Amino acid sequence: MTPANSATADWQQEGNAHFRTGNAFFRTSSSTGRDLAVLAATFYRAQQGQLRVIDAMTGCGIRPLRYGLEAGADYVWANEGNGDLRSLIQSNLSHSLPANRYKITHQDANALFFDCHIRQDFYDLIDIDGFGSPTPTLSTALWAVKIGGLLYLTSTDGRATSGRATDKSLQSYGAYARSHPAVHEQGLRLLLGAVMQQAAAKGLCAEPIFSFYSGEVNRVMVRITRQSWQTQQYGFLAYCHDCGQFQTVAWKKLGRVECVCQPKFTPAISGPMWLGPLHDAGWLAGMQALAVARSLKIEPLARMQAEINLPPYFYPLAEIGRRAKIDIPPSKALIEQLRQQGFLASWTHINSQAIKTDAPMAVCLTLAKQIAAEIAPASSLEMS
Known part of the structure; x- marks a missing residue:
């Protein structure tokens, strides 16, 4: 009151x-x-x-x-x-x-x-x-x-x-x-x-x-x-501005970091x-149970739970679309395709227009292009 x-x-x-x-x-x-x-x-x-x-x-x-x-x-x-x-x-x-x-x-x-x-x-x-x-x-x-x-x-x-x-x-x-x-x-x-x-x-x-x-x-x-x-979880994150790939780097590997796309190119x-x-x-899980018991809807909790075991970075969908030269791919379809290929994939609470996955960026681009190709004919039929 x-x-x-x-x-x-x-x-x-x-x-x-x-x-x-x-x-x-x-x-x-x-x-x-x-x-x-x-x-x-x-x-x-x-x-x-x-x-x-x-x-x-x-x-x-x-x-x-x-x-x-x-x-x-x-x-x-x-x-x-x-x-x-x-x-x-x-x-x-x-x-x-x-x-x-x-x-x-x-x-x-x-x-x-x-x-x-x-x-x-x-x-x-x-x-x-x-x-x-x-x-x-x-x-x-x-x-x-x-x-x-x-x-x-x-x-x-x-x-x-x-x-x-x-x-x-x-x-x-x-x-x-x-x-x-x-x-x-x-x-x-x-x-x-x-x-x-x-x-x-x-x-x-x-x-x-x-x-x-x-x-x-x-x-x-x-x-x-x-x-x-x-200490093994305390290290560095490398990003290749050329191909868009992330990788984690241990202390002992500093000075020997290369990207898979170009061995001579040093990531940031x-x-x-x-x-x-x-x-x-x-x-x-305990916090979620309390929220349910109190009839509280804390929207980020589900995505926070889903992202626990995923890598320490995410891929914005707009970045995937830009690199693949397609429209922004639908997150649900891309996540489903990644999982079908055996990769971990989920949304992230940090950015609603991004995904977290252990798949390489190259795989994300390939699957995004496939999804775009499947969407295009369907859109053409709807317009005809």
Whole structure:
């Protein structure tokens, strides 16, 4: 219900939360990213029996509010660097949560995380949703998260991860990002690679729970453990601008990278980055079950589940059409043909007009041309 004795015009609803945004920055379009985080947090609490959350850059307080109301968080810490937003955050949280279940502060995020570590006050979930890259607070956040806990990172640093600002990608991610048709997935993988490397430096491992791209925003949730990190999945992605083929490259093969189309032609290499699965199948299944039980329709979940075991890149249908010199091929027909040929193939949540497959680009082009040839006579008959 909308808070009593309040003017209803300023109040919004998302999930079970009623809130006002005031002068705080708020993306309505990011609701799916918050939906996914709430489902993962709910699944975590069901497994662990408790959930304590830090939202390091809370804005209007929508995230801690939803963690408290929908994920059953025992305690939420809403931190916001802008002290002018305190009354807004207090109003939003106090209307729905008891005073003993939340705290509001206005600290620098790094200072907050370091203070948690000094006091050995570790949290089950740390959510960092700010502007640009989250890497300036990544190292200290790892000191504040509980072993077995979750870290949820948001990046809006699209220029750096898409190859348009290579110096910035080196500065933020310790990686060289080049431009190619799958740069939106590259953004997720660079972010995952950064958190994994930082975790490894502390003797920890970051395991992907889910990764989500939408509206030029990258979001990844990882689980922090003491297991050895998977170095074989941390490497480079090569792309041949001549034939359109991707390939993964291990560290030991650097300097000896060739494309199948021209042995003397060196593909453009991006990385290092995470090359393994973007999501954990068990977690996504648990989140999907919760969504069904709550009658929630989270559209990306099905495609996220389907793309788990596919390569770390995708082929835009427009790129296939351009290279094959045909109209954009129908995705359903192309995926079916690829599967019939024994290849893995699926849609991707990252780009609705792209496919993920382990088939070479050359095979995609051949099949796309066959489909186009089959469509052309049928179209002619319909017009006659």
